[in-house]
Amino acid sequence: MDSAAVLRWYDRYARDLAWRTGPAERARGDAPDPYRVWLSEVMLQQTTVATVGRYFARFTSLWPTVFDLAAAPLDAVLVEWAGLGYYARARNLHACAVAVVEHHDGVFPKTSNALQALPGIGAYTSAAIAAICHDEPIAVLDGNLDRVLARYYRLDVPVREAKETLRAALQTVIPARAGDFAQAMMDIGATICTPRKALCTSCPLRSGCLARTTENPTLFPIKAQKTERPTRYGHAFVMFDGDGDIFLETRPDKGLLAKMTQTPTSEWTARPSDPRFPCPGYWQPHGRIVHVFTHFRLELEVWSIKLVDAAALEHGWWADPRAFGREALPTLFRKVLAQSGLA
DNA sequence: AAGGCGGGGTT
DNA sequence: AACCCAGCCTT
Numbered sequence: 441m442d443s444a445a446v447l448r449w450y451d452r453y454a455r456d457l458a459w460r461t462g463p464a465e466r467a468r469g470d471a472p473d474p475y476r477v478w479l480s481e482v483m484l485q486q487t488t489v490a491t492v493g494r495y496f497a498r499f500t501s502l503w504p505t506v507f508d509l510a511a512a513p514l515d516a517v518l519v520e521w522a523g524l525g526y527y528a529r530a531r532n533l534h535a536c537a538v539a540v541v542e543h544h545d546g547v548f549p550k551t552s553n554a555l556q557a558l559p560g561i562g563a564y565t566s567a568a569i570a571a572i573c574h575d576e577p578i579a580v581l582d583g584n585l586d587r588v589l590a591r592y593y594r595l596d597v598p599v600r601e602a603k604e605t606l607r608a609a610l611q612t613v614i615p616a617r618a619g620d621f622a623q624a625m626m627d628i629g630a631t632i633c634t635p636r637k638a639l640c641t642s643c644p645l646r647s648g649c650l651a652r653t654t655e656n657p658t659l660f661p662i663k664a665q666k667t668e669r670p671t672r673y674g675h676a677f678v679m680f681d682g683d684g685d686i687f688l689e690t691r692p693d694k695g696l697l698a699k700m701t702q703t704p705t706s707e708w709t710a711r712p713s714d715p716r717f718p719c720p721g722y723w724q725p726h727g728r729i730v731h732v733f734t735h736f737r738l739e740l741e742v743w744s745i746k747l748v749d750a751a752a753l754e755h756g757w758w759a760d761p762r763a764f765g766r767e768a769l770p771t772l773f774r775k776v777l778a779q780s781g782l783a
Numbered sequence: 784a785a786g787g788c789g790g791g792g793t794t
Numbered sequence: 795a796a797c798c799c800a801g802c803c804t805t
Contacts, residue, residue, distance in 0.1 A: 484800040488792060491799090525789025528802075562802045582800040600784085626800055635798065636794065666796095667786090696788070734788055771790060787804080794797085 441592065441613040441648055443621055449644035450624035455631070457489065458496055461572075463620055472619070474548040474573045475506045481565045482533050486526060486583075489630070495524050507546055510537040518699060518768040527700055527770070532560025552578050572619040579610040580622035584629025590661030591633060594650035598664040633657075671737045674708040675715040676773075677723075678744040678780040681758060686783060687747075688767060689756035696733070701768045703776055704756075708738060721745050729779045731772045738772070742779040 459480035
């Protein structure tokens with residue numbers, strides 16, 4: 441693989457990203473900030489560049505260093521992470537910041553091996569940080585590289601079955617500018633060798649690419665068989681008082697949307713069921729919302745009620761909808777509240 | 784090795 | 795409506 445061609449391409453066409461120290465800056469001697477690189481990499485796990493942008497700006501504004509983030513309460517981090525999804529990332533992010541401050545004097549470890557021991561940092565993220573920040577010659581393999589390499593080698597099995605083979609192949613072609621090479625390969629995957637289109641004539645890897653000689657390079661990688669997504673059904677209950685404040689509570693410590701904020705809901709079951717309301721009274725129906733998670737689809741009937749005597753409710757709190765920006769409400773429950781018409 | 788775990792951009 | 799995104803962790 442012509443890694444020199446990849447670097448030449450990167451010097452001309454590198455994406456300009458807020459968390460990136462570009463090739464010109466690197467050449468001038470600017471060093472990436474491991475905190476910002478780490479923060480961006482965690483946010484980018486299974487998340488698009490476009491989505492991450494505003495979250496990255498908000499986090500670095502609130503918490504410019506790992507010390508600031510470690511000193512913040514977890515609840516504050518969850519509030520800012522709300523809407524970004526995969527909330528275990530936010531809990532691990534905070535735990536990682538605390539670990540870096542307490543066990544590493546606030547300095548991120550420099551090797552991928554040491555980085556991978558930290559919470560929320562796996563094979564990809566550890567390699568990415570070490571390569572980008574310290575030019576460690578290690579294979580950085582994300583979803584983009586899975587696709588680019590599956591096409592380059594015309595891989596005839598699903599990537600998950602050949603991940604280590606791809607890693608070994610990539611490992612042998614890493615040039616001295618390991619960080620720029622890693623980012624270049626990801627940029628190629630994001631802008632040239634995309635899932636549904638392959639702009640092979642513009643690709644610096646075109647000379648050795650095996651899929652390029654096939655009729656349709658986008659047939660690679662071979663997809664694993666997809667499992668169908670079941671639907672679950674339930675009810676969501678929006679309770680408001682005379683001031684228009686709405687009753688919220690915290691979800692359990694584990695499982696889906698752990699430790700995030702919600703309105704009360706029923707169990708979510710395989711079949712629709714009649715609502716069992718949290719309290720008696722006149723519950724007004726607001727129709728249904730649909731929300732799609734990774735492994736199931738959820739349909740919730742939304743109900744609301746005005747409570748005169750709110751004192752009976754336990755383990756929760758009343759919040760002004762105008763201040764919902766300070767609540768750790770995932771998108772699902774923002775949809776519920778919007779559907780109720782009360783927030 | 785397989786499945787749980789969000790949400791949105793793109794096509 | 796389907797696909798998939800700078801994956802990690804648990805079982």
